[in-house]
Amino acid sequence: MARYDLRINGKAQTVESSDADKPLLYVLRDLKLTATKFGCGLGQCGACTVLIDGAAVRSCQTTIDDAKGKPIVTLEGLGTPDKPHPLQTAFIKEQVPQCGYCTSGMIMSAAALLATNNKPSESDIRSALDGNLCRCGTHTRVLRAVMAAAGQGG
Amino acid sequence: MNAPFKKSRFSRRAILKGGAITVGFAVTGLPGRTLAQSAAIAARRLDPKEVDSFLAVNGDGTVTLYCGKVDLGQGLRISMPQIAAEELGIGVDKIKFVQGDTALTPDQGRTSGSNGIQRGGMQIRQAAATARKALIDLAAQRLNAKPEDLIASGGEVKPKAGGAGVAFASLIGGRQFDLKLDPKAPLKDPATYTIVGKALARPDVPEKCFGTHVYMHDFAVPDMLHARVIRPAAVGAKLVSVDEASIKDIPGARVVRVKDLLAVVADDEWNAIRASRALRAQWSEWTGLPAQADLAAALRTDPGIVDETLVNKGTPAAQRPDGAKVLTATYYWPMQSHASIGPSCAVADVRGDSATVWTASQGTHGNQETFARFLGLPKEKVRLIYLEGSGCYGMNGHEDAAADAAILSRAAGRPVRVQWTREDELGWDPKGPPQLIGISAAVMPDGRILDWRTELWIPKTTRGMPNIPLLAPEAAGLDHVPGLNPGLISQNGDPSYAAESIQVVAHWLKDAPLRPAPIRSPGKPANCFAVESFVDELASAIGADPVEFRLRGLKDPRAIEVLKRTAALMNWQSRPYQVASAGNGIARGRGISFVHYKHSETYVGMGMEVAVDRTSGRIAVERVACAHDCGQIINPDGVRSQVEGSILQTISRVLMEEVKFDRSRVVSVDWSSYPILRFSGVPKIDIDLIDRPTQPPLGAGEAACAAVGASLANAVHDATGVRLRTVPFTPDRVKAALTGKA
Numbered sequence: 064m065a066r067y068d069l070r071i072n073g074k075a076q077t078v079e080s081s082d083a084d085k086p087l088l089y090v091l092r093d094l095k096l097t098a099t100k101f102g103c104g105l106g107q108c109g110a111c112t113v114l115i116d117g118a119a120v121r122s123c124q125t126t127i128d129d130a131k132g133k134p135i136v137t138l139e140g141l142g143t144p145d146k147p148h149p150l151q152t153a154f155i156k157e158q159v160p161q162c163g164y165c166t167s168g169m170i171m172s173a174a175a176l177l178a179t180n181n182k183p184s185e186s187d188i189r190s191a192l193d194g195n196l197c198r199c200g201t202h203t204r205v206l207r208a209v210m211a212a213a214g215q216g217g
Numbered sequence: 218m219n220a221p222f223k224k225s226r227f228s229r230r231a232i233l234k235g236g237a238i239t240v241g242f243a244v245t246g247l248p249g250r251t252l253a254q255s256a257a258i259a260a261r262r263l264d265p266k267e268v269d270s271f272l273a274v275n276g277d278g279t280v281t282l283y284c285g286k287v288d289l290g291q292g293l294r295i296s297m298p299q300i301a302a303e304e305l306g307i308g309v310d311k312i313k314f315v316q317g318d319t320a321l322t323p324d325q326g327r328t329s330g331s332n333g334i335q336r337g338g339m340q341i342r343q344a345a346a347t348a349r350k351a352l353i354d355l356a357a358q359r360l361n362a363k364p365e366d367l368i369a370s371g372g373e374v375k376p377k378a379g380g381a382g383v384a385f386a387s388l389i390g391g392r393q394f395d396l397k398l399d400p401k402a403p404l405k406d407p408a409t410y411t412i413v414g415k416a417l418a419r420p421d422v423p424e425k426c427f428g429t430h431v432y433m434h435d436f437a438v439p440d441m442l443h444a445r446v447i448r449p450a451a452v453g454a455k456l457v458s459v460d461e462a463s464i465k466d467i468p469g470a471r472v473v474r475v476k477d478l479l480a481v482v483a484d485d486e487w488n489a490i491r492a493s494r495a496l497r498a499q500w501s502e503w504t505g506l507p508a509q510a511d512l513a514a515a516l517r518t519d520p521g522i523v524d525e526t527l528v529n530k531g532t533p534a535a536q537r538p539d540g541a542k543v544l545t546a547t548y549y550w551p552m553q554s555h556a557s558i559g560p561s562c563a564v565a566d567v568r569g570d571s572a573t574v575w576t577a578s579q580g581t582h583g584n585q586e587t588f589a590r591f592l593g594l595p596k597e598k599v600r601l602i603y604l605e606g607s608g609c610y611g612m613n614g615h616e617d618a619a620a621d622a623a624i625l626s627r628a629a630g631r632p633v634r635v636q637w638t639r640e641d642e643l644g645w646d647p648k649g650p651p652q653l654i655g656i657s658a659a660v661m662p663d664g665r666i667l668d669w670r671t672e673l674w675i676p677k678t679t680r681g682m683p684n685i686p687l688l689a690p691e692a693a694g695l696d697h698v699p700g701l702n703p704g705l706i707s708q709n710g711d712p713s714y715a716a717e718s719i720q721v722v723a724h725w726l727k728d729a730p731l732r733p734a735p736i737r738s739p740g741k742p743a744n745c746f747a748v749e750s751f752v753d754e755l756a757s758a759i760g761a762d763p764v765e766f767r768l769r770g771l772k773d774p775r776a777i778e779v780l781k782r783t784a785a786l787m788n789w790q791s792r793p794y795q796v797a798s799a800g801n802g803i804a805r806g807r808g809i810s811f812v813h814y815k816h817s818e819t820y821v822g823m824g825m826e827v828a829v830d831r832t833s834g835r836i837a838v839e840r841v842a843c844a845h846d847c848g849q850i851i852n853p854d855g856v857r858s859q860v861e862g863s864i865l866q867t868i869s870r871v872l873m874e875e876v877k878f879d880r881s882r883v884v885s886v887d888w889s890s891y892p893i894l895r896f897s898g899v900p901k902i903d904i905d906l907i908d909r910p911t912q913p914p915l916g917a918g919e920a921a922c923a924a925v926g927a928s929l930a931n932a933v934h935d936a937t938g939v940r941l942r943t944v945p946f947t948p949d950r951v952k953a954a955l956t957g958k959a
């Protein structure tokens with residue numbers, strides 16, 4: 064069993080794995096960080112999106128070996144009910160999720176966008192989230208929430 | 218003393234400890250096997266004719282609402298408590314909500330057909346009204362007052378004239394009502410509502426935004442194995458051999474096989490996945506599927522056809538009057554997947570003589586007997602507990618995954634979690650069936666419609682089917698009921714407009730190419746696509762404006778208002794279809810449609826503005842306008858969210874979606890071969906909700922789906938002069954139509 068030093072949500076954690084190719088998605092879920100969802104395992108839907116070095120990545124396509132040593136942020140680490148991220152506040156205010164299975168990935172992709180572009184246009188948001196699929200059809204609310212989180216509500 | 222109840226009527230043995238016990242395990246993810254819970258289960262009444270089956274007034278002043286319908290993301294977690302709280306006279310924050318547990322909640326039928334509020338909610342309203350009457354009668358005794366001088370409000374019964382009241386908990390806390398639902402129990406006057414009709418926030422939303430919501434996929438029990446089912450290489454293939462040595466190097470992984478149900482299990486999920494990829498198995502050859510290209514034609518000539526006249530109004534004209542224009546057209550809607558974002562998942566613990574199954578099924582109660590049958594257990598020994606999954610929009614793979622888990626758990630002797638793959642979900646979820654629809658009618662220059670005839674070629678639901686046949690019992694050779702169950706797919710084959718005669722004939726097919734199942738708004742998106750497109754074809758034939766043409770044939774004032782308000786949202790200018798311009802640029806057009814869902818439920822008007830790129834054939838829906846009348850609105854934001862979802866999901870189905878298959882199996886098994894709508898394709902949406910507080914509430918979960926196809930096709934026709942009659946409207950298909958090759 065090899066040991067991997069991970070930095071997840073600001074906390075150092077050592078994880079053992081016999082497989083260097085184990086996807087980060089399962090590493091996180093084994094650690095009970097279940098906000099990050101399995102959707103396709105193919106990098107096509109965005110449900111498993113997390114931040115690594117501030118960039119949105121698909122955790123199903125990122126191996127534990129790739130992720131070691133780098134700062135990883137999941138939805139649980141982005142904000143909490145006591146200290147919500149502006150996106151979480153906006154998603155709640157706009158009542159975005161229906162089933163909500165895609166919500167975690169949506170918020171993480173949007174967080175990566177806002178970190179580099181704090182006043183995105185609606186078109187910027189559509190581009191940044193185009194790889195995040197939603198089946199319930201909450202897209203218009205997602206767009207409103209991300210605009211609102213960037214202080215461009217109304 | 219004319220006491221309405223003797224004290225002995227309220228059983229003291231059935232003490233419910235606040236209801237929190239039942240909610241607790243779902244939130245913490247622990248299995249529901251505590252002693253406290255067992256005690257509660259023993260005490261639960263489940264008869265949907267009894268008030269106690271729905272409501273328990275707890276000693277701490279809260280009320281637990283036991284709901285057989287489940288929240289799939291459509292918001293029953295708030296709308297059902299709103300109904301109960303309003304009718305009882307208590308704050309909605311005092312209501313605890315327990316859903317879809319065969320040991321705790323009454324059987325209110327599947328959460329399907331958009332009838333959660335419409336039927337299930339009304340049972341709850343009646344239970345609460347009956348309970349309120351009982352509480353007032355009890356308080357009348359206690360306060361030595363007349364019932365008519367008392368009011369239930371804020372969790373207590375108090376004199377209308379003012380003065381001290383008595384709390385519900387003090388009147389009956391922890392005891393049972395022992396009352397049947399009273400259909401005559403007076404309901405509150407909607408004019409006095411303070412909770413129903415409010416856009417209260419859904420309680421699951423914060424959890425979903427902080428990642429703390431426990432989905433089916435996140436649920437675990439101690440000592441649980443992770444399983445992956447190995448699907449056959451072809452739909453009807455049998456397992457020939459398994460090479461168990463092929464996974465010997467993967468820690469803890471082993472094969473579990475029950476006849477043709479093949480799976481790998483491991484303590485660690487990733488090892489189960491690795492084993493599923495490494496396992497070598499040989500399957501028999503099978504090529505029983507029809508050729509995809511011939512499917513629509515094959516439906517019309519299927520030898521298993523039984524004809525049934527569904528609608529027969531008026532008499533077709535013996536001789537058509539001069540000036541009648543006769544039109545015929547054929548429309549096709551393909552097989553589609555529910556295409557949930559999270560592949561199906563379930564956990565089951567089947568050991569000894571009992572089974573507990575955690576499932577995201579829309580019908581926990583309805584599946585109790587099905588699961589008991591294939592497990593060979595008495596029904597009362599099988600408990601199904603609902604946990605929210607990824608949205609299912611009908612019957613996706615949730616129930617199959619639950620059956621997989623149940624059979625594998627028994628075989629493995631441990632609790633088993635089954636997680637489907639993306640390929641499993643798109644390949645093996647039961648499908649919305651293909652629908653072929655032929656329509657003919659004549660239209661007079663003044664807009665009169667003559668001789669309307671619709672023919673539907675659709676699979677017939679097998680009589681008495683409890684559910685759809687599930688994959689695992691079939692593969693494992695266990696007892697199950699075979700047959701078809703595509704849902705109520707023959708409704709709305711007739712127009713909402715006056716016609717001198719209307720006939721609808723179903724040519725029922727005995728089979729379907731892949732296992733059919735209800736998919737959101739079963740059958741209606743296709744039927745209304747055909748009917749409302751054809752209405753536009755008639756209007757176009759006489760040069761009439763599509764809104765005026767429709768209004769001419771409507772009498773129902775609610776229908777007329779919905780259509781007029783849709784036109785107003787669209788800023789609709791009266792004109793016939795524009796003469797399409799030729800060329801290679803972008804062509805823009807508008808379309809409208811109207812649906813009275815099932816001809817008895819929600820009214821929907823839908824307008825669209827589209828831009829068609831003549832070069833690429835790509836359709837962009839730029840704007841959707843929808844007026845929506847579902848009677849009394851319980852939660853306007855909930856309705857709005859459902860209407861938005863119905864519109865976007867169905868735009869996806871109309872523009873992009875078709876299950877692809879070869880002669881052996883489905884081949885559209887990922888998001889590139891089965892694409893769905895992305896942000897780049899999302900239009901602006903304007904919704905006008907018409908609230909009718911004094912009318913019964915009607916379903917809002919799927920009616921709007923039915924209006925999408927025709928509105929879109931009519932807008933494309935307005936833009937280009939081309940009539941699209943085959944879904945999906947892919948760029949290739951649109952280009953072929955534009956160049957006259959379709």
